[in-house]
Amino acid sequence: MNEFAWLVPLPVVLPLVGAGVNLAAVGRTRIQRAVSMSVLTAVLVVTGVLLFAADVRGPQVVQVGGWAPTEGIVLIVDRLAALMVIVSTVVTMAVLRYSIGQGRSSFDQESDGHAPLPVFHPTMLVLSAGVSTTFLAGDLFHMYVGFEMLLAASFVLLTLGGTEARVRAGVTYVFVSLLSSMLFLIAIAMIYAATGTVNLAILATRLELIPHDTSVVLHLLLILGFCVKAAVFPMSGWLPDSYPTAPAPVTAVFAGLLTKVGIYALIRTQTLLFPDGSLNTVLMWAALASMIVGILGAVTQDDIKRMLSFTLISHIGYLLFGIALGSDAGMSAAIFYVLHHITIQTTLFLVTGLVERVGGTTASSHLGGLARISPLLGILFFVPAMNLGGIPPFSGFIGKVGLMQAGVQDGGWLAMVLVVGSVVTSLLTLYAVARVWGRAFWGAPPQPEEGMTFTPARTGKSRAMAAGVVVPTTALVIFTLVLTAVAGPLFDITQRASLDLLLREPYLLAVLGEGFR
């Protein structure tokens, strides 16, 4: 059942090799672009095969260097990991294409802002490798290493160019991220002290043997670290302050991937290590608070990027809700929603990048009449925005309905409160995006006023809507629609994935072999 296992390390190795080649090819933009795109395409193909293998023949496992799981590192791909890697690679590819089309990596000062930054492509590949590492890791410490890889890359991307705003945003983000990593590391040390292992599969069998109080403390420490990463309220304050300052492609990839890595880690530990669900009530309250507080924040924002950052926090609440239910239906809907949300959030940030190119700003009070300037941009914004708001028949609607059904199935009063909360959040999301839609696309065009720091349609419409940026954005919008079209089969896979997660047996069997009981 393991004949495809040799493919497992490739999603990590290929981007890292690509990053090395890209660093060697600094200054040769064409080579860098060709390397990045071919590496990501290869990863996509490899993960496609792995998803098939994991779906048909069970989880694919590699024991790195031939070491047994008690001593060595284990890489494992099951359905969940494969799905996550596929979606994250698709998103990264679209974002890279967008930045290639943009012809520059950031609005930096050199060469009139058109110089591509030589470190951009290698860093994006390291980010991709870090994200894949986290998804494939079979032990907690390797997961930590993956986190640090993607964090280091994200630090560089966030502070690209080193302008004042980015340094200010970078400092907050860097220290919050470092603190959450430290919490995770403390949790790992404590877990090792209590159980003598960091391997997830062995931990799953050993954590049942230690006193319940001890395991609750370990559980809390882990959840705390992951929730900071996933921007769960009240640990979400850093996100809207740091994301909007970065260049559009960077924000897009951050919004899509970084918080979801925290969610993935939560799903993994929640199902594998702590299946008794003793902290599910706490998670439910956190989910409710994230939804409501996040969306109320979004409603007050004027800047589109900040509005989207707040909706990101609020929709993390949905994911947490699905995880906290602990049921088959809830987990399955949560996985579906993660996949939907990664693509939709990235798409919206890319479209906002287009809005910025056409309108010269992302402050909706200074925008207006965009629908007349560019109807295509209107469609590109409208479709994912409605998808985010959960209008049928889009995938956002399907995911939300799945979550609500799971909540109703659960039947507890708190689950019911959360179902109501998610309906309210959904409506408020619709209000927030509709408000931006109305103001930026249909409102009166902005009147030039004193002290205006931008000129509308700065780059001219034809250059602002250049094919290089519009095509990848359109492709991603179409991909979100494809998610809707294949929602049936996709939901089947997520259902099988969640069943495997909750059973735990396939995972343990794959890592430990027959003798794990």
Place this chain on the structure above:
Amino acid sequence: MSPNITLILVSSALIGTGVYLLLARSIVRALVGFLLMGNGINLLFMVASGPAGEVPILGEGEGGPMADPIPQALVLTAIVITLAMTAFVLALAHRAWQLGRDDLLEDDEESARIHRRAEENDLAGESEDDADVIAAEFAEEDD
């Protein structure tokens, strides 16, 4: 396993001071806090590895119990990662100092703007006098 109390005390002192310094507005102070915390956690791994023992290589020791090698490997990795992060934060602090001649963290402008707007629109905080003024204005309009 009986834990090493000295190591635990030193480690918690380091982590405590580290957290305190991380809360500072100055980037360099926060960096120092991060370093102290990192070292504290490294010590925590040493606590987790249990009592000291012989070299964990077969054939090298004299037959006594070996030290647990895994936490040491983990700590080495953690140290390297901390070093890389330190280098980055130092660069960031230097850049912040280059730009603004200090390394203090500033408030977010957009947040401050929304706070101001919220205060302007705050109806709950209005005194009765204001309400009277508004009522008077309405009365004038009616006339």
